Amino acid sequence: MCGIVAYVGPKDAAPILLEGLQRLEYRGYDSAGVVVSNKGLRMRKVKGRVADLAAVVPARFKGGLGIGHTRWATHGAPSDINAHPHLSGDERIAVVHNGIIENADELRAKLEADGAIFLSETDTEVLSHLIARTVKEADSLEEAVRTALKRVVGTYGIAVIDSERPGEVVVARNGSPIVLGIGEKEMFAASDVAALVRYTRQVVHLEDGEIAVLRADGFNTFASDARETAKETLTVDWEAGHYDTGGYEHYLLKEISEQPDTVARTLRGRLDDRFHIAHLGGLNMDARETRSFRRVKIIGCGSAYYSGQIGAQLIEELARIPADAEPASEFRYRSPVVEADTLYVAISQSGETYDTLAAVQELKRKGGRVLGIVNTVGSAIARECDGGVYLHAGPEVSVASTKAFTSTAVAFALLALHLGRVRDLSPADGRRICDGLRRLPDQIKEILALEPQIRELAGKYAESPSMMFVGRVRGYPVAREGAQKLKEISYVHAEAYPASELKHGPLALIGPDMPTVAIVPDDELLDKNLTTLGEIRARGGRVLMVGHRTTDPKLADDCVVVPKNETELDPILLSIPLQLFAYHAAVALERDVDKPRNLAKSVTVE
Numbered sequence: 001m002c003g004i005v006a007y008v009g010p011k012d013a014a015p016i017l018l019e020g021l022q023r024l025e026y027r028g029y030d031s032a033g034v035v036v037s038n039k040g041l042r043m044r045k046v047k048g049r050v051a052d053l054a055a056v057v058p059a060r061f062k063g064g065l066g067i068g069h070t071r072w073a074t075h076g077a078p079s080d081i082n083a084h085p086h087l088s089g090d091e092r093i094a095v096v097h098n099g100i101i102e103n104a105d106e107l108r109a110k111l112e113a114d115g116a117i118f119l120s121e122t123d124t125e126v127l128s129h130l131i132a133r134t135v136k137e138a139d140s141l142e143e144a145v146r147t148a149l150k151r152v153v154g155t156y157g158i159a160v161i162d163s164e165r166p167g168e169v170v171v172a173r174n175g176s177p178i179v180l181g182i183g184e185k186e187m188f189a190a191s192d193v194a195a196l197v198r199y200t201r202q203v204v205h206l207e208d209g210e211i212a213v214l215r216a217d218g219f220n221t222f223a224s225d226a227r228e229t230a231k232e233t234l235t236v237d238w239e240a241g242h243y244d245t246g247g248y249e250h251y252l253l254k255e256i257s258e259q260p261d262t263v264a265r266t267l268r269g270r271l272d273d274r275f276h277i278a279h280l281g282g283l284n285m286d287a288r289e290t291r292s293f294r295r296v297k298i299i300g301c302g303s304a305y306y307s308g309q310i311g312a313q314l315i316e317e318l319a320r321i322p323a324d325a326e327p328a329s330e331f332r333y334r335s336p337v338v339e340a341d342t343l344y345v346a347i348s349q350s351g352e353t354y355d356t357l358a359a360v361q362e363l364k365r366k367g368g369r370v371l372g373i374v375n376t377v378g379s380a381i382a383r384e385c386d387g388g389v390y391l392h393a394g395p396e397v398s399v400a401s402t403k404a405f406t407s408t409a410v411a412f413a414l415l416a417l418h419l420g421r422v423r424d425l426s427p428a429d430g431r432r433i434c435d436g437l438r439r440l441p442d443q444i445k446e447i448l449a450l451e452p453q454i455r456e457l458a459g460k461y462a463e464s465p466s467m468m469f470v471g472r473v474r475g476y477p478v479a480r481e482g483a484q485k486l487k488e489i490s491y492v493h494a495e496a497y498p499a500s501e502l503k504h505g506p507l508a509l510i511g512p513d514m515p516t517v518a519i520v521p522d523d524e525l526l527d528k529n530l531t532t533l534g535e536i537r538a539r540g541g542r543v544l545m546v547g548h549r550t551t552d553p554k555l556a557d558d559c560v561v562v563p564k565n566e567t568e569l570d571p572i573l574l575s576i577p578l579q580l581f582a583y584h585a586a587v588a589l590e591r592d593v594d595k596p597r598n599l600a601k602s603v604t605v606e
């Protein structure tokens, strides 16, 4: 969701803010703005992309203090006026905000009754007006922000500047991430380390309820009761280069192509050849505890949830523990029964998705044991969990998840191996899985080499108004993720169904205009799947089969053949052609591949 950047230091803030916003644009990209303080506040904000903003920020925008924002609209349509920053009526205070102020209407009515004139439809504008009122009586900007926030209900990550205090930025967080970046006689803040890595690797994460004051020579952090808090500095190992397209036309293609490496990184140092087990140092669980779980519940949103479905399958097959996955957003709202002998696993690439974070917090409140499978080190979800597995896949920039999806599935294979080997998974099966996991990176390279064929198929099928994706058991989450990829980046309507359910309803949709992508691995369900293909073809439906062999042209119009691994691990490989398929369909339809309409990378609002 929206991106925030703030700077205070000896350099001009504007170019640093614009550069930072560009790095954050994947989080939200319908409008953008910056404000710089230099004998008064100077602001530019526009509907559109950061590049549109950069075009209207004049070179004479001097000043070493500023804040910037890239927006994903919640209150009010994308427009110049609704773009952040928002100023107070006297133009003394400027605010940028991520999150949602739930009592904005009530506060707005009170402020209007008190004479405030609102320019935008946003919830954020109440903050600039509120702080403008508290700042007059406060001894510091930090105190003014703290006092104002006491009246606010909702979630926020904010950055605030006061034209009468040109040496400091105040930032605060409650539910939306804020990271401080420590430079040489300069300080940064952002909603995501992506905006900071060009300038510093030393970062400090704010906790919910904390406020920080940033000056060029350092920072102080305070709890909501104004007590000063002590913070730990983390060194991030993501490099600025990770945020470049690296010669690829899109981040998405770069991230798809990185998967031999990213999968290898998720596996690195975690497979043990002697006992055929997985070493997962971050679980913080001893063997007794590991054996004590009778159930595994996995939660996540979007692609994270679908990778969780693959994970549940792996855990049931390898560890023989009942496991299932559920969208975190649903889970948190249905008052789930939290059991002591259930292991909960939360999945999140960003580690910031609000629904997943809130579900973890609810679980913790009720005494649940929660592991995180997370990509972003030190993120809110990672910090909230009792232990977990980091993906080490490097930053994922494109909105549609690809390398984090496969790395999560690999992390689940490791977790399933770990849980299985302290229960009844045999050493021989442990070895089989370890060997299979090791083969993945080279097999992914083989799949990536199929790109020309998949590009051609994508061009052929992308003209269809709608597509069906089907798979059975292990193939079903693969079908769901394949449909998700296609719809989110190409806007072609795609539905995923268990192949077995097709005849119970959706078969009515099948016809020449509705081709089917069928996931058909060489497993014990092969014959059943081939029967389904026959049923589709008999109704005039075209079939693109993704599996381990070609088949009779009577059953499938086209086949993409991927290398076979161990049956349990096959879903990881079968997902990759579908990523390439969606990518090339989106390119053929001239979509904005990395920034699909209406979406954002990290959804930090409900």
Ligand code: G6P
Residues within 6 Å of the ligand: 301, 302, 303, 304, 347, 348, 349, 350, 351, 352, 353, 356, 399, 400, 401, 599, 600, 601, 602, 603
């Ligand atoms: C958004 C993204 C999806 C992603 C989901 C969960 O909806 O567009 O690609 O799968 O959030 O994100 P997370 O960071 O928690 O994995």
